[in-house]
Amino acid sequence: MTTVAELSNKHTVQWCPGCGDFPILIALKQAIAATGLNPKDIVVVSGIGCSGKTPHYLNTYGLESLHGRGLAAATGVQLANPKLKVIAVGGDGDGLGIGLGHFIHSCRRNVNITYIIFDNMVYGLTKGQTSPTSRKGFKTSSTPHGAIEHPINPVALALAADATFVARGFSGKLEHLTNLVKEAILHKGFSFIDVLQPCISYNHEQTYEFYNKAAYDLGATKGWKADNVEKAFKKAYEWGEKIPIGIFFQEKRSTYDDELPQDKDVPVALQPIDNVDITVMYDKYL
Amino acid sequence: MAKNKVALTAGGPAGSGVFTIGAMFARSVQKLGLWVYYTADYASLIKGGHNSCYVRAEPEEIHSQIKLSDILVAIDKLTVQKHFEGLSHEGALIYDSSSFEINDIDMSKRRDIKIFAIPFTKLGRDLGDKIYGNIVAVGAVSALVNHPLEKLYVALEKQFGAKKGSEVVEINKKAAKLGYDYLKENYKGVSFKVTLEEIKNQPTLLLSGNEAACIGAIKAGVKLVAEYPMTPSSSILSFMAANENKYNIVVKHTEDEIAAMNMLTGAGMTGARCMTGTSGGGFALMTEAIGMAGLSETPCVIFESQRTGPSTGMPTYTEQSDLRFAMHASQGEFPRLIVAPGDVEEAFYESFKIFNLCDRVQTPGIVLLDKHLSESSRTVKVFDTSKLKVERGKLMTNEQMAKATAFKRYELTADGISPRCIPGQPNGMHVSSSYEHDETGWTTEESAMRIAQVDKRARKLLAIKDEEIAPKLYGDADADLTIVSWGSNKGMVLEAMKFLKNEGLKVNFLQILWVLPFPTKKVTEILSKAKKTLMVEQNHDAQMRGVIREFTGINIKETLLKYDGRPIDPEDIYFRAKEVLK
Ligand SMILES: Cc1ncc(C[n+]2csc(CCOP(=O)(O)OP(=O)(O)O)c2C)c(N)n1
Ligand code: SF4
Numbered sequence: 028m029t030t031v032a033e034l035s036n037k038h039t040v041q042w043c044p045g046c047g048d049f050p051i052l053i054a055l056k057q058a059i060a061a062t063g064l065n066p067k068d069i070v071v072v073s074g075i076g077c078s079g080k081t082p083h084y085l086n087t088y089g090l091e092s093l094h095g096r097g098l099a100a101a102t103g104v105q106l107a108n109p110k111l112k113v114i115a116v117g118g119d120g121d122g123l124g125i126g127l128g129h130f131i132h133s134c135r136r137n138v139n140i141t142y143i144i145f146d147n148m149v150y151g152l153t154k155g156q157t158s159p160t161s162r163k164g165f166k167t168s169s170t171p172h173g174a175i176e177h178p179i180n181p182v183a184l185a186l187a188a189d190a191t192f193v194a195r196g197f198s199g200k201l202e203h204l205t206n207l208v209k210e211a212i213l214h215k216g217f218s219f220i221d222v223l224q225p226c227i228s229y230n231h232e233q234t235y236e237f238y239n240k241a242a243y244d245l246g247a248t249k250g251w252k253a254d255n256v257e258k259a260f261k262k263a264y265e266w267g268e269k270i271p272i273g274i275f276f277q278e279k280r281s282t283y284d285d286e287l288p289q290d291k292d293v294p295v296a297l298q299p300i301d302n303v304d305i306t307v308m309y310d311k312y313l
Numbered sequence: 314m315a316k317n318k319v320a321l322t323a324g325g326p327a328g329s330g331v332f333t334i335g336a337m338f339a340r341s342v343q344k345l346g347l348w349v350y351y352t353a354d355y356a357s358l359i360k361g362g363h364n365s366c367y368v369r370a371e372p373e374e375i376h377s378q379i380k381l382s383d384i385l386v387a388i389d390k391l392t393v394q395k396h397f398e399g400l401s402h403e404g405a406l407i408y409d410s411s412s413f414e415i416n417d418i419d420m421s422k423r424r425d426i427k428i429f430a431i432p433f434t435k436l437g438r439d440l441g442d443k444i445y446g447n448i449v450a451v452g453a454v455s456a457l458v459n460h461p462l463e464k465l466y467v468a469l470e471k472q473f474g475a476k477k478g479s480e481v482v483e484i485n486k487k488a489a490k491l492g493y494d495y496l497k498e499n500y501k502g503v504s505f506k507v508t509l510e511e512i513k514n515q516p517t518l519l520l521s522g523n524e525a526a527c528i529g530a531i532k533a534g535v536k537l538v539a540e541y542p543m544t545p546s547s548s549i550l551s552f553m554a555a556n557e558n559k560y561n562i563v564v565k566h567t568e569d570e571i572a573a574m575n576m577l578t579g580a581g582m583t584g585a586r587c588m589t590g591t592s593g594g595g596f597a598l599m600t601e602a603i604g605m606a607g608l609s610e611t612p613c614v615i616f617e618s619q620r621t622g623p624s625t626g627m628p629t630y631t632e633q634s635d636l637r638f639a640m641h642a643s644q645g646e647f648p649r650l651i652v653a654p655g656d657v658e659e660a661f662y663e664s665f666k667i668f669n670l671c672d673r674v675q676t677p678g679i680v681l682l683d684k685h686l687s688e689s690s691r692t693v694k695v696f697d698t699s700k701l702k703v704e705r706g707k708l709m710t711n712e713q714m715a716k717a718t719a720f721k722r723y724e725l726t727a728d729g730i731s732p733r734c735i736p737g738q739p740n741g742m743h744v745s746s747s748y749e750h751d752e753t754g755w756t757t758e759e760s761a762m763r764i765a766q767v768d769k770r771a772r773k774l775l776a777i778k779d780e781e782i783a784p785k786l787y788g789d790a791d792a793d794l795t796i797v798s799w800g801s802n803k804g805m806v807l808e809a810m811k812f813l814k815n816e817g818l819k820v821n822f823l824q825i826l827w828v829l830p831f832p833t834k835k836v837t838e839i840l841s842k843a844k845k846t847l848m849v850e851q852n853h854d855a856q857m858r859g860v861i862r863e864f865t866g867i868n869i870k871e872t873l874l875k876y877d878g879r880p881i882d883p884e885d886i887y888f889r890a891k892e893v894l895k
Contacts, residue, residue, distance in 0.1 A: 069736075083744055088741075096571065103587070104582060111583070295537060296580070301702075309695065
């Protein structure tokens with residue numbers, strides 16, 4: 028069994044005190060511990076941003092990729108060695124701005140990766156510019172007169188892109204979040220959690236108080252079942268006075284690596300390569 | 314009469330099967346034991362326009378095309394108009410008399426040309442479909458050069474047998490025979506200057522630069538290919554996909570080149586040998602991640618086949634203008650390996666080698682091809698794999714890692730190369746990071762560690778020995794002129810040297826094969842002794858000349874530069890060399 032202590036390393040976490048990233052890190056450790064995965068078989072992949080530092084705070088293998096490219100790098104790890112558990116993390120700017128293409132393709136690809144967006148609706152690391160999830164009218168140094176565009180709805184987008192596990196969590200509800208992450212890790216296929224994450228330095232609108240008032244647990248809602256895309260879509264657009272958190276949609280579908288035609292007993296990364304016979308290819312050219 | 318020496322051009326609109334004519338003729342003359350060269354010229358469209366292909370065969374080894382053809386096969390009128398002047402003296406024009414007339418084309422300057430009117434389309438249609446017309450044409454060519462039909466039949470079996478079954482083979486054989494008989498019967502008394510005969514030769518492979526590069530990569534044990542299609546590298550993706558089962562290679566057609574290159578930073582981390590293929594535009598999208606591979610010390614290989622740029626350029630035409638780009642792409646400084654194969658053999662052997670060197674140095678490598686090499690085919694001796702050994706450098710085994718304590722992925726070692734472990738192994742957990750890091754992989758911005766890590770990465774290149782990256786010198790060391798070139802020009806320079814030698818001129822050829830690390834010592838040694846020098850390149854800025862000057866301080870005065878998208882011909886080099894020698 029892996030314990031939370033074993034998953035922690037000696038490094039001081041460098042987020043602003045009170046940042047909504049802390050609970051996500053704790054949830055991640057608790058969830059990994061609860062699944063019993065061996066840390067040596069886990070690769071936590073990130074993009075760049077405050078959230079991108081996460082792999083450094085975990086005692087697992089890690090890959091701190093480029094801004095927006097976490098999912099692409101994670102896919103490389105996963106396809107080369109599907110026996111590893113790959114968890115990708117990143118910010119909303121990272122995953123839904125610069126890296127948006129990879130997000131949509133990872134959803135529809137159903138690649139076996141758990142992906143957590145630390146959604147603070149602002150660019151944290153670059154000191155507070157507008158993000159793709161910032162509300163219309165949001166004022167920052169890059170949009171002093173207010174954001175003109177409509178925000179991306181990550182949950183609806185993931186549903187539209189045929190993701191097989193779509194959830195929303197909130198940094199302020201640690202136990203709930205831990206459970207979501209655990210479910211996501213246990214899900215076979217692409218599991219996505221949009222985590223509402225207060226950025227205490229640059230977002231003074233979507234704060235802990237804001238979410239504490241509005242967030243309610245879908246799982247505890249009478250009659251809610253996460254098995255219907257149309258209903259999930261409807262829920263995804265509920266935002267304001269009440270904000271649903273929990274699993275919106277989940278289904279079983281074969282994963283990308285399940286459907287790969289290659290031999291699966293040994294991951295390609297570990298197959299011997301010292302003596303590849305190329306002569307069988309010659310006939311065509313002789 | 315010229316025995317066993319022939320060059321053929323076939324032309325027609327895109328989609329008309331012109332390339333099949335060339336490919337079938339090439340394959341059938343290979344079966345005679347001849348050395349063969351095949352290349353094609355096409356525009357970026359699927360139907361219409363003008364496409365042509367070219368086949369040359371000789372009893373001695375050949376390296377490239379030459380300007381003149383002995384036979385022109387015309388599927389349309391435009392082909393006759395565009396190419397008849399490229400026929401050698403008393404060359405033959407074979408055209409599809411059932412689809413167009415040629416009497417209004419003024420060929421008065423070339424009364425030497427022998428004209429053969431063969432109704433390809435009609436004969437094809439007699440068999441049930443006009444698509445057999447181009448095989449009728451190949452049959453007619455066989456008759457013209459007295460080439461036994463059996464050899465063509467073998468080629469047809471190879472082309473159609475596996476994919477389409479014996480019925481298709483049989484009907485194509487019939488088409489070939491129709492063309493053959495038609496020419497024999499209707500041009501009984503007409504003799505032609507070329508005849509082909511079987512000769513004794515060792516077995517050869519007829520394949521393209523891209524195919525050879527792929528086979529080299531497969532031999533090296535590549536396990537993951539992530540690529541987005543782009544001419545002239547798309548055939549790398551399809552070749553690998555066609556072999557994904559046989560060799561257990563994960564082949565991913567990605568959403569874009571950014572994804573492809575970033576996937577390699579992940580796949581490389583797992584220990585899988587991995588690669589991507591692209592051309593300049595896609596390479597541009599990969600640049601940031603190439604630096605990521607450099608900083609995280611992740612081995613991976615990029616096959617960049619150059620075409621004309623900038624922007625979309627001329628997508629299906631050749632150029633060598635990405636040299637500087639490949640050398641400098643990505644922010645910051647880090648060691649990278651670049652090799653520019655000059656022919657099909659080198660595409661195979663050097664592609665194999667770069668995987669070993671990338672593993673040894675733990676850094677990205679680039680195989681810099683160009684369209685003319687990627688897509689042209691040549692017969693080569695069957696590859697000698699007896700000396701090819703996969704070497705993984707300091708990649709740790711599970712047993713080693715089981716015993717490891719305080720493992721440091723980026724340990725500051727004497728040679729700069731740190732032991733490398735992979736996810737799944739115990740005691741080696743670390744972050745492979747795009748951020749500067751200390752020996753453990755933990756982020757640092759501290760100046761001493763920054764300097765130490767930059768120096769460490771730079772030092773790794775010393776692990777590559779001079780002989781592993783040596784340039785090649787062809788011809789006598791003592792020459793009046795040294796031609797310097799790289800990439801696919803190699804073939805044309807070697808052909809030009811045959812002409813020059815025939816005239817008793819003393820010319821040798823320095824081929825730059827490895828670009829990074831640059832073989833400074835050897836190139837300096839050769840060039841400082843050279844009497845006259847001539848740089849031959851397919852670009853405007855003489856990029857390799859600049860690189861040579863940068864590393865050796867030697868400036869090559871004379872140049873032959875071509876940047877119209879068409880390969881340089883040996884004749885161009887021959888004339889330019891004579892000018893310089895004067
Ligand atoms: C290619 C590239 N462009 C820009 C940046 C600068 N940059 C770093 S993080 C970031 C945005 C961070 O915002 P987000 O992804 O929302 O993550 P957060 O910091 O809020 O967790 C930007 C623009 C970069 N590192 N790379
Ligand atoms: S800037 Fe915002 S997101 Fe970044 S660490 Fe500080 S509070 Fe957290």
